[in-house]
Amino acid sequence: MDVELFIKQIINSLNTGSIYALVAIGYTMVYGIIRLINFAHGEIMMFGAYFAFIIATSIPVGLPFFVIVLVSMALAALMGILTEKIAYKKLRTAPRISALITAIGMSLFLQNLAQLIFGANPKVMPQVISNEPIMFGNIAVPQVMMYTISMSIGIMILLTLFVKKTRAGKAMRAVSQDKEAAMLMGININGIISLTFAIGSALGALGGIFYSIAYSQVYPTLGVMTGLKAFIAAVFGGIGNIGGAMIGGYAIGFIETMTKGYISSRWSDAIVFGVLILILLFKPSGILGKNVKEKV
Amino acid sequence: MGILERMMSKSEQKKVYKKLSKSSIIVNLSVIFVIFIVLNTLINTGVLNRYYSTILVLILVAIIMSTSLNIGTGFLGQLILGHAGFMAIGAYTAALIGIALNDVIVNDFLFISRNLIIFVIAGSGAMFTASIAGLLVGTPALRLRGDYLGIMTLGFGEIVRVIITNLEITNGAQGLMGIPRLMTFPIAFWTTVIVVLIIYLFMSSRHGRAILSIREDEIASESVGINITKYKIMGFVLASLFGGLGGAVFAFQGGFLAPVSFGFIKSVEIFVIVVLGGMGSISGAIIAAIILTFLPELLREFDQYRLLLYSGLLVVTMLFRPQGLMGTKELDPKKQIRKVYRFIKKIIKKDINKGSDL
Numbered sequence: 001m002d003v004e005l006f007i008k009q010i011i012n013s014l015n016t017g018s019i020y021a022l023v024a025i026g027y028t029m030v031y032g033i034i035r036l037i038n039f040a041h042g043e044i045m046m047f048g049a050y051f052a053f054i055i056a057t058s059i060p061v062g063l064p065f066f067v068i069v070l071v072s073m074a075l076a077a078l079m080g081i082l083t084e085k086i087a088y089k090k091l092r093t094a095p096r097i098s099a100l101i102t103a104i105g106m107s108l109f110l111q112n113l114a115q116l117i118f119g120a121n122p123k124v125m126p127q128v129i130s131n132e133p134i135m136f137g138n139i140a141v142p143q144v145m146m147y148t149i150s151m152s153i154g155i156m157i158l159l160t161l162f163v164k165k166t167r168a169g170k171a172m173r174a175v176s177q178d179k180e181a182a183m184l185m186g187i188n189i190n191g192i193i194s195l196t197f198a199i200g201s202a203l204g205a206l207g208g209i210f211y212s213i214a215y216s217q218v219y220p221t222l223g224v225m226t227g228l229k230a231f232i233a234a235v236f237g238g239i240g241n242i243g244g245a246m247i248g249g250y251a252i253g254f255i256e257t258m259t260k261g262y263i264s265s266r267w268s269d270a271i272v273f274g275v276l277i278l279i280l281l282f283k284p285s286g287i288l289g290k291n292v293k294e295k296v
Numbered sequence: 297m298g299i300l301e302r303m304m305s306k307s308e309q310k311k312v313y314k315k316l317s318k319s320s321i322i323v324n325l326s327v328i329f330v331i332f333i334v335l336n337t338l339i340n341t342g343v344l345n346r347y348y349s350t351i352l353v354l355i356l357v358a359i360i361m362s363t364s365l366n367i368g369t370g371f372l373g374q375l376i377l378g379h380a381g382f383m384a385i386g387a388y389t390a391a392l393i394g395i396a397l398n399d400v401i402v403n404d405f406l407f408i409s410r411n412l413i414i415f416v417i418a419g420s421g422a423m424f425t426a427s428i429a430g431l432l433v434g435t436p437a438l439r440l441r442g443d444y445l446g447i448m449t450l451g452f453g454e455i456v457r458v459i460i461t462n463l464e465i466t467n468g469a470q471g472l473m474g475i476p477r478l479m480t481f482p483i484a485f486w487t488t489v490i491v492v493l494i495i496y497l498f499m500s501s502r503h504g505r506a507i508l509s510i511r512e513d514e515i516a517s518e519s520v521g522i523n524i525t526k527y528k529i530m531g532f533v534l535a536s537l538f539g540g541l542g543g544a545v546f547a548f549q550g551g552f553l554a555p556v557s558f559g560f561i562k563s564v565e566i567f568v569i570v571v572l573g574g575m576g577s578i579s580g581a582i583i584a585a586i587i588l589t590f591l592p593e594l595l596r597e598f599d600q601y602r603l604l605l606y607s608g609l610l611v612v613t614m615l616f617r618p619q620g621l622m623g624t625k626e627l628d629p630k631k632q633i634r635k636v637y638r639f640i641k642k643i644i645k646k647d648i649n650k651g652s653d654l
Binding site for chain 2: 037053077087090091094095096097098099100101102105106107108109111112115116224228229231232235266267269270273274279280281284
């Protein structure tokens with residue numbers, strides 16, 4: 001076996017894994033707090049990439065990468081909050097299937113909105129990160145990948161600290177455990193839900209930006225497949241569990257890259273979905289999720 | 297359960313109900329006949345050109361797909377997001393059988409046209425493979441509930457698409473060509489009528505009521521002795537079976553099949569029809585299928601805004617009328633006719649009263 005190639009595949013899988021993990025966190029956080037699979041999350045990710053694209057192309061002065069990223073993340077966070085306020089808030093007490101259908105509708109709506117605004121054709125993402133690779137011995141690693149992997153891991157550590165150590169993080173955990181009890185304790189539920197959507201959407205947007213830079217294009221359906229796979233990652237790790245989403249993201253990234261590299265690129269999607277089905281059949285709560293007993 | 301029932305003996309009750317349902321069926325069937333004759337003459341005389349007759353068949357396909365999904369989603373209450381997968385299996389099976397039979401069966405047999413013979417054989421094959429797939433997916437999947445079942449069926453639909461894209465017999469991503477285009481309006485129409493009738497009769501049978509009770513309360517229905525697993529699988533397999541048949545009609549209509557047309561979006565489209573029509577209403581699904589297939593064609597000039605409107609409609613419906621167009625109610629032509637009749641009677645009476653006043 002070619003060792004160099006194998007290491008390259010590992011780095012590739014870390015790269016895709018980071019993107020999936022970033023997006024999966026958004027799915028899992030929203031699910032943890034309002035028990036909703038936010039299908040529109042993939043579209044928020046796509047919009048995040050478009051925001052970065054617009055900022056990078058419309059402002060002639062070469063803005064630093066971090067400014068572009070921060071502004072687009074903020075815009076995406078705003079968008080996430082708005083989606084929740086417009087579409088999901090009213091349905092919090094409705095049957096879960098209605099909320100889920102709304103989420104599907106929202107996803108299609110945003111996708112077609114993007115198609116209308118930006119056109120259906122893929123746009124070339126400007127190279128906001130220099131494409132000169134960094135050499136590790138014989139192995140060349142593109143700078144984008146370095147950014148993706150290091151920033152994702154950094155942000156995930158920050159997020160974990162935020163959820164575990166701060167007051168807002170504590171409130172978030174409380175709301176996800178029992179909404180009514182949290183309300184009685186004086187926690188502003190609407191604020192916490194908005195915050196959750198904001199963080200999730202911002203991370204999703206970051207994932208979208210990295211994805212679009214890595215493939216150097218943006219298109220309206222960018223969020224569909226990536227979103228679905230990130231969602232599988234969230235289920236894999238145990239939906240509702242932030243740590244699980246990170247592990248799941250890297251696991252799905254690894255499985256996908258390795259099937260593409262060593263088995264067949266045509267079957268990689270089928271294998272990823274097959275993994276999903278196996279997980280659902282044998283451990284529907286995911287690797288880190290808790291088993292929820294049903295109350296009669 | 298009214299005073300009427302308490303006042304009458306059991307046998308009398310039975311007689312009344314029998315009479316009611318019999319006359320209802322006669323009225324409904326004659327309404328269907330009238331619709332068929334009108335549409336068929338319009339097509340035969342050329343008033344409705346080829347474009348419109350194609351849309352009509354597509355509407356019929358949408359009706360088969362949505363009423364079949366309605367068994368699983370509306371009546372059984374399960375979230376199924378992979379119905380296009382069953383449609384794809386049915387469509388490709390029927391297409392392959394159709395291609396093989398096209399050279400074998402050349403002549404009409406007695407009074408039966410060869411189109412119908414090929415369609416019956418291919419359609420049965422489609423129903424068979426789709427229901428086998430339904431059984432294989434449904435048996436393990438139905439242990440899951442709610443969101444998880446939705447995800448699982450979604451995964452199934454995507455896997456079917458990827459498999460079809462990569463198989464040689466289905467000609468992969470390029471699509472299957474040379475399928476005999478033998479779908480005529482009468483065949484599609486009567487297939488749809490039969491499917492809807494079977495689903496209607498099934499849902500008003502003992503088994504159908506068992507399925508409804510599972511939707512209302514799984515635990516309660518289990519405690520009165522309903523075999524939940526059996527009925528869930530029965531509903532799921534039935535949904536996939538008719539889904540496959542819908543795929544068969546679709547295959548012979550277009551003459552061309554590509555895996556792209558059976559993606560996640562297709563599943564969502566069928567799902568939207570069921571939701572907008574009202575989950576658990578057969579007539580609602582039919583009405584929504586007609587509107588949602590015809591509306592996009594009308595809006596073709598505003599092609600860019602079409603899907604935007606479509607998805608916006610879904611969100612707005614969920615926010616303001618989550619039960620859908622019809623809820624769980626059914627539209628009975630006989631009742632409507634009676635309503636119109638009473639209305640006219642009322643107006644006439646009013647006129648007479650007015651006359652007497654003068």
